Amino acid sequence: MEAVELARLQFGITTIYHFLFVPLSIGLAYLIAFMQTMYVIRDDEKYKRMTKFWGKIFLLNFAVGVVTGIMQEFQFGMNWADFSRYVGAVFGGPLAVEALVSFFLESTFLGIWIFGWDRLSKKLHLACIWLVAIAATLSALWILSANAFMQEPVGYEVVNGRAEMTDFFALLGNKQLWVEFPHVIFGAFATGAFFVAGISAYKLLRKQQTEMFRASFNIAIIVALVSSLLTAFAGHDQAQHLMTSQPMKMAASEGLWHTTGESAPWTVIASIDPDNRENGFQIEVPYLLSVLSYNKLTGSVPGMLELQAQYEAEYGPGNYIPPVRTTFWSFRVMLAAGMTMILLGMIGTYKVIRGRVEGSLHYLKWMLPAISLPFIANTAGWIMTEVGRQPWVVFGLQRTEQGVSPLVSSGMVATTLIGFTVVYGLIAAAFIYLVVHTVRQGAEVETSHHHTKSGQQDRGTAAML
Amino acid sequence: MLETVWFILITVLFIGFFFLEGFDFGVGMLMPFLGKTDTDRRVVINTIGPFWDGNEVWLITAGGAMFAAFPNWYATLFSGFYMALFLMLLALIGRGVAFEFRSKLENKRWRALWDWIICIGSMLPPLLWGVALANLMRGVPIDENMNYVGSFWDLLSPYSITAGLSMVLLFLLHGALFLTLKTEDVLRERARGVAKRIGAWTSAVLMLFVVLSYFETDMFASQGINPGLIPVLAGMALLSVHFFIKAGRDGWAFIMTGATIILSTITVFMLLFPNVMISSLNPEWSLTIHNASSNAYTLKVMTIVAVTVLPFVLAYQAWTYWVFRKRVTANDHLDY
Numbered sequence: 001m002e003a004v005e006l007a008r009l010q011f012g013i014t015t016i017y018h019f020l021f022v023p024l025s026i027g028l029a030y031l032i033a034f035m036q037t038m039y040v041i042r043d044d045e046k047y048k049r050m051t052k053f054w055g056k057i058f059l060l061n062f063a064v065g066v067v068t069g070i071m072q073e074f075q076f077g078m079n080w081a082d083f084s085r086y087v088g089a090v091f092g093g094p095l096a097v098e099a100l101v102s103f104f105l106e107s108t109f110l111g112i113w114i115f116g117w118d119r120l121s122k123k124l125h126l127a128c129i130w131l132v133a134i135a136a137t138l139s140a141l142w143i144l145s146a147n148a149f150m151q152e153p154v155g156y157e158v159v160n161g162r163a164e165m166t167d168f169f170a171l172l173g174n175k176q177l178w179v180e181f182p183h184v185i186f187g188a189f190a191t192g193a194f195f196v197a198g199i200s201a202y203k204l205l206r207k208q209q210t211e212m213f214r215a216s217f218n219i220a221i222i223v224a225l226v227s228s229l230l231t232a233f234a235g236h237d238q239a240q241h242l243m244t245s246q247p248m249k250m251a252a253s254e255g256l257w258h259t260t261g262e263s264a265p266w267t268v269i270a271s272i273d274p275d276n277r278e279n280g281f282q283i284e285v286p287y288l289l290s291v292l293s294y295n296k297l298t299g300s301v302p303g304m305l306e307l308q309a310q311y312e313a314e315y316g317p318g319n320y321i322p323p324v325r326t327t328f329w330s331f332r333v334m335l336a337a338g339m340t341m342i343l344l345g346m347i348g349t350y351k352v353i354r355g356r357v358e359g360s361l362h363y364l365k366w367m368l369p370a371i372s373l374p375f376i377a378n379t380a381g382w383i384m385t386e387v388g389r390q391p392w393v394v395f396g397l398q399r400t401e402q403g404v405s406p407l408v409s410s411g412m413v414a415t416t417l418i419g420f421t422v423v424y425g426l427i428a429a430a431f432i433y434l435v436v437h438t439v440r441q442g443a444e445v446e447t448s449h450h451h452t453k454s455g456q457q458d459r460g461t462a463a464m465l
Numbered sequence: 466m467l468e469t470v471w472f473i474l475i476t477v478l479f480i481g482f483f484f485l486e487g488f489d490f491g492v493g494m495l496m497p498f499l500g501k502t503d504t505d506r507r508v509v510i511n512t513i514g515p516f517w518d519g520n521e522v523w524l525i526t527a528g529g530a531m532f533a534a535f536p537n538w539y540a541t542l543f544s545g546f547y548m549a550l551f552l553m554l555l556a557l558i559g560r561g562v563a564f565e566f567r568s569k570l571e572n573k574r575w576r577a578l579w580d581w582i583i584c585i586g587s588m589l590p591p592l593l594w595g596v597a598l599a600n601l602m603r604g605v606p607i608d609e610n611m612n613y614v615g616s617f618w619d620l621l622s623p624y625s626i627t628a629g630l631s632m633v634l635l636f637l638l639h640g641a642l643f644l645t646l647k648t649e650d651v652l653r654e655r656a657r658g659v660a661k662r663i664g665a666w667t668s669a670v671l672m673l674f675v676v677l678s679y680f681e682t683d684m685f686a687s688q689g690i691n692p693g694l695i696p697v698l699a700g701m702a703l704l705s706v707h708f709f710i711k712a713g714r715d716g717w718a719f720i721m722t723g724a725t726i727i728l729s730t731i732t733v734f735m736l737l738f739p740n741v742m743i744s745s746l747n748p749e750w751s752l753t754i755h756n757a758s759s760n761a762y763t764l765k766v767m768t769i770v771a772v773t774v775l776p777f778v779l780a781y782q783a784w785t786y787w788v789f790r791k792r793v794t795a796n797d798h799l800d801y
Binding site for chain 2: 059060063064066067068069070071073074076077078079081082084085087088089090091092093095096097098099100101103104105107108109110111112114115116117118119120159162164165166168405406407408412415416419420423427430431434437438
């Protein structure tokens, strides 16, 4: 493989991996902040146990998110030097601001939160976890503003062969950012919520520490339902925005080769033949694509071949059609996972209201594997949006193969690709082992509020350090 | 003008990184040696527990700032020192998760494994940063398109390895002194013993690095034999450490290693200025603050953000050290 393909593979692997941990961190941070708020308001030890139990898993997860995030920031320079030179004066800005404004806040106050249980007043300690949650969200906002620039460049001017920032607030006001950010953040809430609900369901099924896990489940399933629905609505907004900003991605995600007639049908599934640029059999729902794109029964949606001709006229000869199969199927995988999440959220919320959760053994059993659904949806969504933007790395400005480091050999990229993949794999194994261990152990039962006898130190609690 | 401001700001970010993470790298390297028992090791780790992650953000911010303010510097340095950065990333990744993972299981082997990852993961980054800084000062093969044309092995020379070793030693000393301030009794004595033993070595290796710098870089041409006030002060601060340790003034000794780190970093960046990457092939091809920088508007926006935010960062990070000012002992609540 050539260096550019290896570099893409490395970016794909490390970014997908990083983004398994990030949404869970964000989602859990808010749930934990809420639990701790309940503890501070009601002074109920149950909520403290919940905060500490979910906090342990949160910290394991956060650690992996942080260390893989360093890699994210560095690999632009390592593997994508020409991309960095070309857009650094625009794209670097949000990354630097993210570190300055959000990441300092997040890391510093997390440190205080972990070690500050006995050192700070209850309210100040509670403020720390809220700061962590808010800073993590802001972090996502800055990073997504950089990504939104790649999808829809704004606030720049090309001078001397590179993009230069001309309007910082245009970057922040990018329409793409404001359809992307809610979709990602609600998705993150859903990720945290399904995680808590799934593990709580597992513990309820085994009738362990039911009081605490019942409360956890109740909070989580409602958040899961609401945030899954909001993610879907935000996704709908994003798709409509795509119609104007990146119609090619839209067409590819629909497997739409030719511009539709006055009313566009939505393709449920299709066998796509990218070589002959046509679909074999396909199942269609009439009018639905018009409804999805424009909120009405009519409205034509442009097809890939027409867009290809248009882009050739605009950008010169070349292939502007992204990998259609990947774009098409990752979109459907995301949709299917998302719909299942909404359904499970509805059933769960109904059961909570009727007080029937613990009797629903089948439902509880399904909730453990359902933890994977938001992760699948997040991953598929990113694959769709990043692969669907190809051949561009920055839409309309720079093609992916132009962004790679010119003198970094494929052997070097292959070495780091293997190195990171192996290390990430080992970390994933250790992480899963520790999470399972923590879950099996369950919440710590504190007999006394203060931990004084040194003999007790090594007992029971899963140690932070 | 703004290019110079950003050169200074990046220097400040590196100072923050080297000063703060300097002692937590040192503590990480010393941990398996100073901690004879598991409780000892936990005490040692907990001295930096609340801080290390916040300290590391100084590096991440420095990286982000280079990207935004000097995209060409960022691109050339990161794609050029590729394998060195790869090793540093692996070290930082391993070390970061190790802090979180090690105490979660009782198993002895599990803990020993992560302890060694912490130790090595704390040693590699200063070693590699020392090598990198020496190469920044000396110059590396860079072509007319700002691309590094050497290999990983070209970065290694007696000079750059001396720089790496002096950084490792300096951070070891800095970490040992930090431990004398944060631990009690036996651990504190052990930390003091280490500081006494490596103090002289640190001075000797750093001095060797300075002498070599006269031959390897254009320091002599630009500065003459007198290197100026700042490096001399750096050297004096380092020499004073030994006396402060002997006098039992641990706090002053720590301040002096801190001063050495700060002043040495300033020295390196001052010698570099206005270059950011020197081409050993042709001085015309060097990257400077002018040809490597972003446009004026970007620099202006970034300056406003940095100047507004950095004082708050310093304030709340200082507050963290205040909250956790007490010494860590075996009687504390060590696990979280």
